[in-house]
Amino acid sequence: MEAELLLRERRILSGNRFAELVVWKLPSPLPACKHPFKYRLAFVVDEACVLRFDNETGKGDHKHVGAREVPYVFTGLEQLMRDFWREIDRWRPV
Numbered sequence: 001m002e003a004e005l006l007l008r009e010r011r012i013l014s015g016n017r018f019a020e021l022v023v024w025k026l027p028s029p030l031p032a033c034k035h036p037f038k039y040r041l042a043f044v045v046d047e048a049c050v051l052r053f054d055n056e057t058g059k060g061d062h063k064h065v066g067a068r069e070v071p072y073v074f075t076g077l078e079q080l081m082r083d084f085w086r087e088i089d090r091w092r093p094v
Contacts, residue, residue, distance in 0.1 A: 001027040003038070006077075017045050019088065023077065032060035035074055041084045043091065051091060053084050063087075 007023040024038040033055055043051040052064040053072060061074040065087075074080060 003027065017043070019043050030055060030057050032058055033074070037077065039080065041080070043088050051087055053080060
């Protein structure tokens with residue numbers, strides 16, 4: 001089985017804001033992950049990524065809030081999407 005692209009979308013939220021969502025289903029989990037998904041959900045404001053949920057080989061699930069990187073507990077794709085949009089709704093410039 002090859003990797004399957006489940007979602008690739010860019011949503012324009014305003015003139016200077018957009019969200020980019022990319023989700024793949026992999027034949028097997030990445031190292032440090034217990035699920036078969038590879039994802040990158042990014043919120044960009046004024047050409048700078050201010051929020052990103054992703055998982056990388058060896059790093060596992062985490063999110064970037066500004067310059068900080070913090071763990072993220074992945075429980076499923078639906079919850080991941082809810083958490084991402086909830087963080088965008090609460091986002092305020094520093």
